[in-house]
Amino acid sequence: MTDLLFVYGTLMRGYSHPMARLLSANADFLGQASCRGRLYKVKHYPGLVLSDAAGEMVFGELYRLRAVEDLLREFDMYEACGEGFPEPTQYVRQMLTVTLAEGVTREAWTYIYNWPVTGLSRIESGRFL
Numbered sequence: 075m076t077d078l079l080f081v082y083g084t085l086m087r088g089y090s091h092p093m094a095r096l097l098s099a100n101a102d103f104l105g106q107a108s109c110r111g112r113l114y115k116v117k118h119y120p121g122l123v124l125s126d127a128a129g130e131m132v133f134g135e136l137y138r139l140r141a142v143e144d145l146l147r148e149f150d151m152y153e154a155c156g157e158g159f160p161e162p163t164q165y166v167r168q169m170l171t172v173t174l175a176e177g178v179t180r181e182a183w184t185y186i187y188n189w190p191v192t193g194l195s196r197i198e199s200g201r202f203l
Contacts, residue, residue: 077142078182079149080107080172082134083120083202093152100145101137107172107180108133113197114187116164120202121187121194124170132200136172136182146183153185164189 079101084091087098111132114121122132139145146167150156155163165185172182 075142076169076181076183077139078104078172078180079137079139079145080109080134080170080182080184081137082113082122082132082184084118085149086135086203088203093149096148097137097145100141101139104136104138104174106133106175107136107182108200109170109172109184111200112191113200113202114191114194115197116187116194120197121165121189121191122184123187123191130200134172134184134202136174136180149185155185155188162188 085094085097087103108131110130111125112123112130113132114123150167153165155165155167166188167183167185169181170184171179173179
């Protein structure tokens with residue numbers, strides 16, 4: 075199991091959410107990162123949908139979690155996915171390849187939007203904040 079987590083929305087630095095503070099207090103910020111995908115505005119938060127298109131990128135941050143299992147359990151609860159939540163959950167946690175600013179790639183956990191995006195606004199820049 076990897077200890078890396080890619081975040082692209084309300085868990086990023088500068089966002090005044092308690093879960094963002096939990097992440098920053100219990101993980102090491104490794105840098106800005108990106109992945110292939112499309113970003114949608116769901117409500118006051120975004121949803122990442124994976125894409126193979128080279129020009130479709132989502133930008134976020136990469137962290138190394140200190141207490142991997144405990145933190146992933148907390149973030150799964152926050153994202154309302156995983157064990158105990160009715161299917162299909164709004165998000166699913168899965169591994170994906172992210173690229174750091176210097177071009178190095180890593181495999182990291184992230185939360186993928188799992189519901190239809192019909193009617194949602196696309197964030198063309200791929201940047202939530």
